[in-house]
Amino acid sequence: MSDINAFSPLRVGATTIANRLAMAPMTRSRATEDGLATASIAEYYRQRAGAGLIVTEATQISLRGKAYPTTPGIGTLAQAQSWQQVTDAVHEAGGTIHLQLFHGGRTGHPSMRGGLDGHAPSAVAAPGQTFTPDGMKDHPAPAAMTAEEIQETIREFAVASALAVSAGFDGVQLHAANGYLPQQFLCRDTNLRTDEWGGSTENRIRFIVETVRAMAGAAGADRTSLRISPASTIQGINEHNTEELYEAMLGELAGDGLAFLDVSETPGHRDLTAMLRKSWPGVLVLNPHRVAEPEAPHDRVADGLAAGADVVALGAAWLANPDLAERIARRGPYNEADSSTFYGGTDQGYLDYPLLAA
Template identity: 85%
Template sequence: MSDTNAFSPLRVGTTTIRNRLAMAPMTRSRATEEGLATASIAEYYRQRAGAGLIVTEATQISQRGKSYPTTPGIGTSEQAASWRQVTDAVHEAGSTIHLQLFHGGRTGHSTMRGGLAAHAPSAVAAPGQTFTPDGLRDHQVPEAMTGADIRDTLRDFAVASELAVSAGFDGVQLHAANGYLPQQFLCQDSNLRTDEWGGSTENRVRFIVEAVRAMAGAAGADRTSLRISPASTVQGMNEGNTEELYEALLTELAGDGLAFLDVSETPGHPDVTALVRKTWPGVLVLNPHRVTSPEAPHDRVANGFAAGADVVALGTPWLANPDLAERIARRGPYNEPDGSTFYGGTDLGYLDYPLLAA
């Protein structure tokens, strides 16, 4: 598909999106301390409703799953109610919005969780440091999850999915990328288990399969998607047998009728993207990272379609260009993002990026 087809409609899950440009999930840390969405968050997503599909920032399913300051939640009815202003704003502007469900696992610090220890597949700390309100602090050694802990977490994903639907979202997405809890179960260095949740490829993919199916049972398979980042090494990930893992995972889920698969491509691994496209029979949303040199958003869109995507997702370009779809249609110009305002702060660098002149 050429980039000129980026503006044709496509059926995705329960809705028909008006174009094949997606806004990728991006943490912005603008929620309240209680994890509530705000009027500014609603305006932020409304401004970017030129995207045919919006996937929100990572949203923790529980206090235990929280990893970063002032990130939103979807574990309580109060948190769900706060999201209604967001979904209403996006729908009124003509777009589709899915909520990304998040559990950080071993990432983050206990101060983010009200003193709760991290839960992870095994008692192996993530490397390096993590953000807290008091600055960077070392990752702590997590508690290895018991079988009951795993079942409770799967139930939390289901409850969060029900709450998201009640808040008006068109769908929910499992964040199984970027080194957080679901990917921690995949990786040989962070999952040392010898029970049904570790060891073999079949066992290492089990948590993601069961989480997706718990969410689909609550929200509907056609309202459920999965985000993955095959071969990514962020947060100390080492999958070990990437191709085998993802072929097994996607083959298992291929017949479930999910809304879409969302892939954050790891630079230098187009072969894995090709494997994913070959294995996945449904709608593929791809955030392409094919080159190391700077490239314009419209070139990235073309590269994404060339790699077999049905929908192309971009991240930072949407942050700095609320009207990115129109800019891509015109092939620019594009605003440059201000990295100092990416996380936290005020509406500066959040709601004030200029639009194209009429």
């Protein structure tokens, strides 16, 4: 077992967090149709400011990057200004909050993007169906990005990073996990390119490396992080040479002074976590998945720290327990999450989970 105290402070990039507990990013689909954050979103994150570190839900950098209905954006000044109420609320409650930047790539449907096709490394459709305002629909084939469009997308991540800082966020994170655009560049099945953005390991990691560096240039390296999910097969992803890809990627980024590396662990791949820990010299945030669910949150925290994490991120446990840090300190009890209210809807299942009795 690790001897790290989950309730000890830690320097993470430009800020010091109060404890080693992080709220993992979770899509909740409660923004306006225009991608604006609301007063309810501000209250949602304020309630959970007891986390040492909050990483927000995935927030699209542009209309082209949108993948799901009523998700928030950070591509316009109006969207950035709408987030100020969120950062103010979290900071007033003593918390630290980073904004996760997102581009869906081949996922999603044109009906949510004003008719815009998806953009991806290659014209390979994602398997299965996706949520739309009109129900479930098949993923259409995306348009293969030109070299100019790739560079423009990297610039959009940088612009979104600057907007996030202007809105008061403590940092920004590139969402390079779960089969979305950055991970699509890693995967041989979704990246069929033969130019500098595909083929070799060096070329397939290029989009992530250059995007992280562009974000760091806009927000500061010590306010920039990267989220990955090595060996994940979500959204039809198959990386093939996972260890080689991530060793090369971390070798490029390890000396850049980033705030932290955020790992969403794929079940059954604790060996990869050990490799990442060995390869990454900075702060490692881990969302652990070694033990089959259900598992008590305090046990998952202990497991993550024992695996070498500096900070342990949990998802649904924070969703259902706004005061999760206090509950972990007491080793429970815990509210159960209502999965029927995860995405969209009202404040029910969003703002009304009960706190522990005084």
